[in-house]
Amino acid sequence: MGKQIVIDPITRLEGHGRITIFLDDKGDVKRAYFQIPELRGFENFLIGRRAEDTPQITSRICGVCPTAHHMAATKAIDDLYKVEPTETAKKLREMLYSIFMLEDHSLHLFFLGGPDFVVGPNASKADRNILGVIQKVGLDIGKRVIQTRKELRGLIQELGGRVIHPVFGLPGGVAKPLTEDARKRFEAVAKNGLEFALFCESLFENVVLKNKAYVDMIVSDAYTHKTYYAGLMDSNNKVNFYDGHIRVVDPAGKEFARFHVRDYLNHIAEHSEPWTYVKFPFLMKVGWNGFVDGPGSGIYSVAPLARLNASDGMATPRANELYRKFYETLGGKPVHHTLANHWARVVEIVYAAERFFELASDTSIASNDIRNMPTEKPNEGIGVVEAPRGTLIHHYRSDEKGIVTSANLIVATAHNSARMAMSVDKAARSAIKGGVVNDGILNQIEMAFRAYDPCHACATHSMPGSMPLKVQILDADGELFKELTR
Amino acid sequence: MALLVLGLGNDLLGDDGIGLMAAEALDRRNIPGIYVVKSPLSGLYIVDLVEGFDDLIIVDSVIGDQPGKVVRLPLDELGPQNAPSAHYLGFAEALNLAKRAGVRIPNRVEILAMQIHASQVFGTRVSDEVVAGLPALMEEVMRVARLWGYEVGP
Numbered sequence: 001m002g003k004q005i006v007i008d009p010i011t012r013l014e015g016h017g018r019i020t021i022f023l024d025d026k027g028d029v030k031r032a033y034f035q036i037p038e039l040r041g042f043e044n045f046l047i048g049r050r051a052e053d054t055p056q057i058t059s060r061i062c063g064v065c066p067t068a069h070h071m072a073a074t075k076a077i078d079d080l081y082k083v084e085p086t087e088t089a090k091k092l093r094e095m096l097y098s099i100f101m102l103e104d105h106s107l108h109l110f111f112l113g114g115p116d117f118v119v120g121p122n123a124s125k126a127d128r129n130i131l132g133v134i135q136k137v138g139l140d141i142g143k144r145v146i147q148t149r150k151e152l153r154g155l156i157q158e159l160g161g162r163v164i165h166p167v168f169g170l171p172g173g174v175a176k177p178l179t180e181d182a183r184k185r186f187e188a189v190a191k192n193g194l195e196f197a198l199f200c201e202s203l204f205e206n207v208v209l210k211n212k213a214y215v216d217m218i219v220s221d222a223y224t225h226k227t228y229y230a231g232l233m234d235s236n237n238k239v240n241f242y243d244g245h246i247r248v249v250d251p252a253g254k255e256f257a258r259f260h261v262r263d264y265l266n267h268i269a270e271h272s273e274p275w276t277y278v279k280f281p282f283l284m285k286v287g288w289n290g291f292v293d294g295p296g297s298g299i300y301s302v303a304p305l306a307r308l309n310a311s312d313g314m315a316t317p318r319a320n321e322l323y324r325k326f327y328e329t330l331g332g333k334p335v336h337h338t339l340a341n342h343w344a345r346v347v348e349i350v351y352a353a354e355r356f357f358e359l360a361s362d363t364s365i366a367s368n369d370i371r372n373m374p375t376e377k378p379n380e381g382i383g384v385v386e387a388p389r390g391t392l393i394h395h396y397r398s399d400e401k402g403i404v405t406s407a408n409l410i411v412a413t414a415h416n417s418a419r420m421a422m423s424v425d426k427a428a429r430s431a432i433k434g435g436v437v438n439d440g441i442l443n444q445i446e447m448a449f450r451a452y453d454p455c456h457a458c459a460t461h462s463m464p465g466s467m468p469l470k471v472q473i474l475d476a477d478g479e480l481f482k483e484l485t486r
Numbered sequence: 487m488a489l490l491v492l493g494l495g496n497d498l499l500g501d502d503g504i505g506l507m508a509a510e511a512l513d514r515r516n517i518p519g520i521y522v523v524k525s526p527l528s529g530l531y532i533v534d535l536v537e538g539f540d541d542l543i544i545v546d547s548v549i550g551d552q553p554g555k556v557v558r559l560p561l562d563e564l565g566p567q568n569a570p571s572a573h574y575l576g577f578a579e580a581l582n583l584a585k586r587a588g589v590r591i592p593n594r595v596e597i598l599a600m601q602i603h604a605s606q607v608f609g610t611r612v613s614d615e616v617v618a619g620l621p622a623l624m625e626e627v628m629r630v631a632r633l634w635g636y637e638v639g640p
Contacts, residue, residue, distance in 0.1 A: 042608050045608035107530060146533070153534055
């Protein structure tokens with residue numbers, strides 16, 4: 001008798017972030033998938049709104065990374081109005097974006113990556129040891145993280161205005177200039193931010209990398225998938241969060257494609273499965289060949305590890321040193337271990353801080369030349385940024401008056417959906433055999449959650465609060481057979 | 487003593503906008519001694535908003551079978567300490583993390599939530615039953631404020 005297992009996050013919104021596992025008649029895993037949020041409703045909501053309002057509206061999709069949606073939409077409406085932002089505006093946008101990435105990544109590292117140091121399915125002794133370190137230094141680290149975050153948030157608010165929905169990006173530029181006095185303050189915070197980033201790096205090195213058991217866990221077979229990788233790159237194929245071309249490398253690390261986001265529909269297609277409404281993006285030129293990895297499967301992924309894999313290095317000196325060390329330690333490019341995302345994030349923290357400092361130190365950023373006014377009729381625009389969790393694409397069409405007629409948003413979680421399904425599947429297979437469900441499945445699913453940090457799209461600032469994991473095992477008739485809850 | 491009333495919600499998500507609506511209504515009354523803030527954000531962002539206040543009343547929504555009914559949500563019943571991801575970090579966990587990190591968070595926290603419809607759709611309209619519960623929600627905010635010794639008038 002076939003069974004269905006549902007792991008359902010208890011959010012206020014139904015049908016979001018659900019994990020479903022199908023068993024075959026023998027009680028073994030037939031297929032598992034992670035159901036990502038349905039953005040279609042939001043896309044419909046955008047129709048009939050003014051295109052220039054999309055940066056404000058879409059920043060409300062997600063209560064966790066509003067800045068990423070704000071920036072992707074801003075770039076899409078540059079394109080829609082066919083206006084190139086001024087050099088100053090580009091620098092200001094990239095600076096704001098670097099601050100955001102630094103803040104979001106460090107938050108993730110300390111408050112969310114932290115538990116992973118202890119939740120490993122295989123490790124026990126080593127992990128307890130790491131927990132000890134975290135606990136010992138926890139208070140000081142916590143204070144420093146919260147203080148630094150607060151400074152960074154303050155700058156983001158200063159640029160966008162202290163209102164409920166910040167206004168920063170406009171077609172062709174930004175809403176207000178940075179004064180020289182403000183620039184000096186930004187530079188001072190950037191200097192602290194850089195020290196903080198280096199502190200993050202040394203802490204990660206001491207706590208994690210010097211612990212062989214943890215490194216073994218990173219390189220273990222769990223969540224290892226040899227897929228394609230994609231990310232936004234500058235003209236030298238160095239990682240860039242704000243602008244560039246999308247570069248895709250194959251599972252051997254060789255460049256497979258490099259394209260402007262305007263051409264994304266020629267490279268990315270969506271696969272449908274009869275058992276879910278979730279669409280699985282894949283590389284059109286490779287093709288969909290099921291939930292398998294390898295060069296013959298068009299499945300690709302995004303996020304920090306994918307960005308590093310898709311690049312030839314980092315554009316700033318210290319981050320680039322760390323990049324080299326990352327690949328030396330993990331056995332060369334590309335790295336296919338999903339759990340290495342946490343380390344890749346540390347490399348990016350240093351890059352974000354270095355880039356922020358570079359931009360804040362550049363006195364030309366305090367120029368008043370912040371906007372080119374659009375003069376052409378709007379029709380279609382596509383924008384892309386690297387959100388903390390991966391490539392984010394906004395695509396709008398409008399009428400001549402700039403009223404949105406269609407919208408398509410591809411969030412990082414969507415790009416990762418097929419690979420995430422593979423990770424969930426792997427975890428499920430190791431934890432469920434012959435109808436016997438190992439309680440460790442909750443840990444393993446949680447590990448996958450943390451590594452990808454999937455987005456559930458709607459700003460659920462969340463009462464009742466968190467997402468306790470719940471595993472429901474249903475038989476073929478839909479009857480509850482067993483329930484596991486954390 | 488400083489009291490913050492924080493309205494949470496997403497004004498693009500139908501009934502979920504009720505927390506923001508309540509905060510707006512309260513703000514219009516201009517009551518001395520009560521600070522009012524609205525936010526669509528989640529997780530640790532909330533900590534930035536509440537830091538430094540002595541007391542906090544959160545006004546929010548929760549899915550329930552009696553839309554328009556006001557309920558109290560005890561802070562310590564709001565879920566586990568470790569969120570599986572940033573996207574699922576709840577308010578209670580965020581406050582807890584901040585507290586452990588030495589941030590000065592409010593001593594007293596009351597969470598008042600309006601029950602809303604389970605089937606949420608994108609849109610700016612808050613349903614009639616939920617709007618009808620607004621006076622009761624406001625009255626509850628005032629009652630808690632008075633209980634805590636704030637002079638908020640009748």
